């Protein structure tokens with residue numbers, strides 16, 4: 001890396017000094033044209049000699065670049081003669097499109113293209129670079145690995161070299177795992193082992209179909225910064241469609257992922273396994289992505305990820321599947337907005353800072369808050385729509401099999417609408433009419449947390465002649481009891497809240 005950088009720097013410096021000399025020489029000529037040669041003649045001659053020598057060197061250098069240009073694109077037939085050594089390298093001035101077929105990859109998918117594609121990747125990494133992105137990550141200047149619309153069979157992961165590099169695009173074709181592909185591998189693998197904090201930056205994987213052939217996963221992104229996965233169709237994975245770990249800002253967008261190719265309602269749906277997207281890092285975004293089959297659609301175990309426009313219809317919740325699983329107990333920091341949970345729901349372990357809004361839950365899909373250590377803080381589940389089949393499924397549920405939620409603070413489940421499901425909320429409004437000394441409004445069917453009311457407001461409205469003394473007497477088991485000292489006909493209006501911060 002360092003050597004390469006030093007070399008290109010010295011080449012650049014060489015070129016700039018040539019340009020300087022060239023300009024100087026020109027000026028000197030004009031000066032001599034218009035003036036007496038005199039004492040300047042000696043200097044003129046030596047400068048010109050120097051200039052010519054430099055020019056010669058530059059031409060040699062330029063020629064070497066041109067040869068490399070020719071060598072890289074096999075569609076331009078190379079002139080007969082000794083093959084250039086080493087094999088294809090890109091010129092500084094030439095295009096940096098490394099075409100799969102130029103390296104002998106087989107676009108019909110019949111023969112193994114692993115080595116050819118790895119050579120193309122290696123050449124891209126060893127090609128010209130311009131300075132660096134993050135420290136230690138050289139800038140490949142937008143080099144492209146072009147799959148040229150081919151369908152390539154590979155028997156090993158296309159693992160990017162360990163040398164830190166970025167500003168590279170891999171695009172435009174299909175990769176399919178062979179029948180002997182390692183079942184723990186990924187078709188495209190950005191996970192070289194390195195002691196650096198980050199290895200890759202601004203790698204873009206675009207317009208690709210990745211077929212894992214039921215052997216391993218699609219894409220692995222480890223210790224990478226600002227990776228884009230755009231318009232990809234990832235199928236037949238058994239582990240993860242996309243795996244992200246460490247690094248940050250992997251942006252997954254406009255993509256389709258499913259273990260089996262189905263349009264939903266598949267007869268084999270109970271058999272679906274694997275995870276479509278596994279985010280084990282921070283600050284990633286999944287936007288406008290469809291997940292059509294997998295045991296878990298998106299598994300999140302890193303903070304500050306955002307999911308938007310996600311449509312999950314992978315294995316139905318009724319068959320044990322999960323649309324989105326948030327496995328970050330006590331520090332969730334996840335936003336899920338504008339998504340479509342289609343027969344498959346969301347599970348959040350001990351949610352702390354979780355926002356779910358503007359989403360549509362169909363087919364009894366619901367949200368399950370799972371207690372690990374009983375913490376639920378800063379949760380907004382608001383402005384969503386739920387639609388079900390009148391089986392009494394609650395829109396938000398608690399799994400307290402590990403123990404009850406006991407640290408509950410700023411949890412807001414409100415303003416959701418339901419059709420054919422049971423509404424649950426942390427905020428309730430109710431009223432009751434009666435003639436007597438006691439009024440009870442039972443919020444237990446509505447409120448999410450059993451036996452928790454942090455805030456009550458009520459008003460007692462009586463048309464009778466008496467003005468009774470009345471008071472709030474009991475909120476146990478989410479039942480609000482108001483009592484008066486004398487019997488009166490009255491209506492009592494009550495508002496309760498489970499989520500207000502008490503301290």
Ligand SMILES: *[C@@H]1O[C@H](CO)[C@@H](O)[C@H](O)[C@H]1NC(C)=O
Pocket residue numbers: 267268269271
């Ligand atoms: C589900 O898998 C089992 C065993 O793996 C298999 O016997 C069965 O045929 C599969 N069912 C469907 C509907 O594909």
Ligand SMILES: *[C@@H]1O[C@H](CO)[C@@H](O)[C@H](O)[C@H]1NC(C)=O
Pocket residue numbers: 330373375
């Ligand atoms: C949750 O996180 C808070 C703040 O980081 C910490 O004080 C608390 O002990 C954690 N609770 C559990 C159950 O891990």
Ligand SMILES: *[C@@H]1O[C@H](CO)[C@@H](O)[C@H](O)[C@H]1NC(C)=O
Pocket residue numbers: 435436487488489
């Ligand atoms: C309320 O109950 C009392 C007796 O307990 C009765 O005298 C009174 O008529 C009742 N008022 C109404 C409005 O029903």
Ligand SMILES: *[C@@H]1O[C@H](CO)[C@@H](O)[C@H](O)[C@H]1NC(C)=O
Pocket residue numbers: 473474475476477479
């Ligand atoms: C409140 O109501 C519950 C039953 O719902 C009862 O067990 C409890 O004793 C009541 N508390 C008071 C202070 O009356």
